[in-house]
Amino acid sequence: MPKYSHTVDQKVYRFHDLRDLLAKASPARSGDTLAGVAAADYEERVAAQMALAEVPLAQFLSETVIPYEEDEVTRLIIDRHDAEAFRPVAHLTVGDFRNWLLSDLATEETLARLAPGLTPEMAAAVSKIMRIQDLILVAKKCRVVTAFRTTVGLPGRLSTRLQPNHPTDDPAGVSASVVDGLMYGNGDAVIGINPATDNVGAVMTLIHMLDAVIRRYEIPTQSCVLTHVTTSIEAINRGAPLDLVFQSIAGTEAANRSFGINLGILREGYAAARSLGRGTVGHNVMYFETGQGSALSANAHHGVDQQTCEARAYAVAREFSPFLVNTVVGFIGPEYLYDGKQIIRAGLEDHFCGKLLGVPMGCDVCYTNHAEADQNDMDMLLTLLAVAGINFVMGIPGSDDVMLNYQTTSFHDALYVRKVLGARPAPEFEAWLQRVGIFSGDAKILADTAPGLFLDGIRKLGV
Amino acid sequence: MSDIVTPNMWQVLTRFTQARIGLGRAGTSLPTRPHLEFQFAHARARNAVHHPLDEQALRVALEARGWPSFMVRSAAPDRATYLQRPDLGRIPSDASTAQLTTFSDAGAEFDIAIVVVDGLSAFAIEQNALPFLDILMPELVSRQLTLAPIGIVRQGRVAIGDPIARALGARLVIVLIGERPGLSSPDSMGIYVTWSPQQGTTDAQRNCISNVRKDGLDYGEAVHKLSWLVSEAFKRQLSGVMLKDETASPPQRLGRTGHNFLLE
Numbered sequence: 001m002p003k004y005s006h007t008v009d010q011k012v013y014r015f016h017d018l019r020d021l022l023a024k025a026s027p028a029r030s031g032d033t034l035a036g037v038a039a040a041d042y043e044e045r046v047a048a049q050m051a052l053a054e055v056p057l058a059q060f061l062s063e064t065v066i067p068y069e070e071d072e073v074t075r076l077i078i079d080r081h082d083a084e085a086f087r088p089v090a091h092l093t094v095g096d097f098r099n100w101l102l103s104d105l106a107t108e109e110t111l112a113r114l115a116p117g118l119t120p121e122m123a124a125a126v127s128k129i130m131r132i133q134d135l136i137l138v139a140k141k142c143r144v145v146t147a148f149r150t151t152v153g154l155p156g157r158l159s160t161r162l163q164p165n166h167p168t169d170d171p172a173g174v175s176a177s178v179v180d181g182l183m184y185g186n187g188d189a190v191i192g193i194n195p196a197t198d199n200v201g202a203v204m205t206l207i208h209m210l211d212a213v214i215r216r217y218e219i220p221t222q223s224c225v226l227t228h229v230t231t232s233i234e235a236i237n238r239g240a241p242l243d244l245v246f247q248s249i250a251g252t253e254a255a256n257r258s259f260g261i262n263l264g265i266l267r268e269g270y271a272a273a274r275s276l277g278r279g280t281v282g283h284n285v286m287y288f289e290t291g292q293g294s295a296l297s298a299n300a301h302h303g304v305d306q307q308t309c310e311a312r313a314y315a316v317a318r319e320f321s322p323f324l325v326n327t328v329v330g331f332i333g334p335e336y337l338y339d340g341k342q343i344i345r346a347g348l349e350d351h352f353c354g355k356l357l358g359v360p361m362g363c364d365v366c367y368t369n370h371a372e373a374d375q376n377d378m379d380m381l382l383t384l385l386a387v388a389g390i391n392f393v394m395g396i397p398g399s400d401d402v403m404l405n406y407q408t409t410s411f412h413d414a415l416y417v418r419k420v421l422g423a424r425p426a427p428e429f430e431a432w433l434q435r436v437g438i439f440s441g442d443a444k445i446l447a448d449t450a451p452g453l454f455l456d457g458i459r460k461l462g463v
Numbered sequence: 464m465s466d467i468v469t470p471n472m473w474q475v476l477t478r479f480t481q482a483r484i485g486l487g488r489a490g491t492s493l494p495t496r497p498h499l500e501f502q503f504a505h506a507r508a509r510n511a512v513h514h515p516l517d518e519q520a521l522r523v524a525l526e527a528r529g530w531p532s533f534m535v536r537s538a539a540p541d542r543a544t545y546l547q548r549p550d551l552g553r554i555p556s557d558a559s560t561a562q563l564t565t566f567s568d569a570g571a572e573f574d575i576a577i578v579v580v581d582g583l584s585a586f587a588i589e590q591n592a593l594p595f596l597d598i599l600m601p602e603l604v605s606r607q608l609t610l611a612p613i614g615i616v617r618q619g620r621v622a623i624g625d626p627i628a629r630a631l632g633a634r635l636v637i638v639l640i641g642e643r644p645g646l647s648s649p650d651s652m653g654i655y656v657t658w659s660p661q662q663g664t665t666d667a668q669r670n671c672i673s674n675v676r677k678d679g680l681d682y683g684e685a686v687h688k689l690s691w692l693v694s695e696a697f698k699r700q701l702s703g704v705m706l707k708d709e710t711a712s713p714p715q716r717l718g719r720t721g722h723n724f725l726l727e
Binding site: 030033034164165166167170171172173174175176177178179180183184209212213216333334335338368369370372374375396397398399400402405406407410412415416419446454455457458460461 | 469471472473475476477478479480481482483484485486488490491492493497501502504505508509511512546547548549550583643644645646647648649722723724725726727
């Protein structure tokens, strides 16, 4: 017996259960079609959205999309739900909730108090009946501020992860990109390397190197080598000066298992990083990456649409009070997000859902060469996310990741969006940029001549 | 013009990385020259994705070397479908399936099937498959391994090698496939080795050699690695995660600079 239905002009649209309704109500994307869960046509999709709008939010607490007994992420969501925080919206339907979010009742303060009362499925549901301007407007009202050696997410600030990847982790090659990024005012969220191997020795070499650079030049930022959490734990055990523990996470227990993790392993990683006490202005120590389609790609989606799976990953993230959470939106390829239109919408959905749930969202505004997307699409998503108040984006030399073979936002892109919107880097980092002369005075613009900071080392190269 | 663009004084660092550093700035934006160079690189990668494999030319070249071949179409009818439905790229079309049964009905049996697949870059196949096979084929023949006719696939994914090899009665399949084009590597060929390929074979049961191209892993090196994998697969009757490549990997051979100008 289908549980949900909606009638338009005497035609009855039926939906088997909440999971089916959420999937069919999801704005079109290739991954849901690939999974066989998408609406059959345009009308069925909107009929599903109409049916979804009438579902009480409280229904999401009794009808799970993946059974409680089968999935530890579902258990986390249900067990951690804060009924008191939920109370202000407990009587609303999904459609009413959209109105509430857009209204002046939803302020920075009320949204912050509400976050622990919302489940990822509630956030996903309301996002499915929101337009892009809604996703921006509400996300802009949410504020999630985190801190380690810099403070990220403050009003009027936009931070970047400096991503100095090199195909063989060559120290000089990595450093060359670090210099380029710092001189363009990037790196206040983190200097984060995707290593070429997961080998613990190689990872430790990179951690030591970044730590030495940060200390030598007194840069108020943090480093991260984006390796498996178990490798980070091992590095910590061997005495590595590790700032942030990284891990890719997903919204189902089975997908996390395919990543070689579970909540217990994440707790170990969190405890290991906290034990080092390396933060100065704050103690958020986790860096997570997510992305729509990861559960499907691991064949671990349980028939749940990819956007709802993604929102569930934020429930995993918020359990560990992360410093940074980054949706790598266009990396996975066109079988999940086909073109610029789908990537742009997905990036804004992820940012909205994450922020609504109290997660410090950033976005890897990116695409691969087999997606129907280009730099113009990335400019649009970057601009829209910055307007929506995103905490951080990536910064890479010339948009070209020569190690991972995809395109993300460049150092120049960060300066563009800061200039257009008057956004500034994290305050601690901004003060350093001014002190060392990368930014000239109060104008917050790049100095015309390179400061002497790195020039000694560069001169020795025999220019 | 040069007054308008602010150059970067650390251009000397480009010797350490292929990354696009030291591009200079117009205001704080990307100057025209590096902007258009990027656009061209992306255009070339896009062409690589959408360029149709000239399967006829490949077939003629193979026949000229005395290597029989046949063509296969995947179940993905066009490029747009192919890009969104990887599942269809893993199975032959109905017509090709019917054609493949003629091999199995004839009781074909071989040690090795070689399957050449356009994948995400037909450029990679057009530029690398023949020179690679010119080194590989004599090597395999010298080991007295029996080789099936070479399959040439359009709109295919790696796993389409499985049903093809099965129809050919092959114990092991070698798939040459165009990899996802990077901005600086639109022509990179991947090689996958699978022992006892069949329906339901997973990627964990395959070994991969990546980035085979003129400016990447060279053909001789790739054949060296592949020969080792093939020998070990026949010896141990398996492939995949249980069979780790024990030949030295390129990063170890690349001789790092070792030092770091930022810390000296």
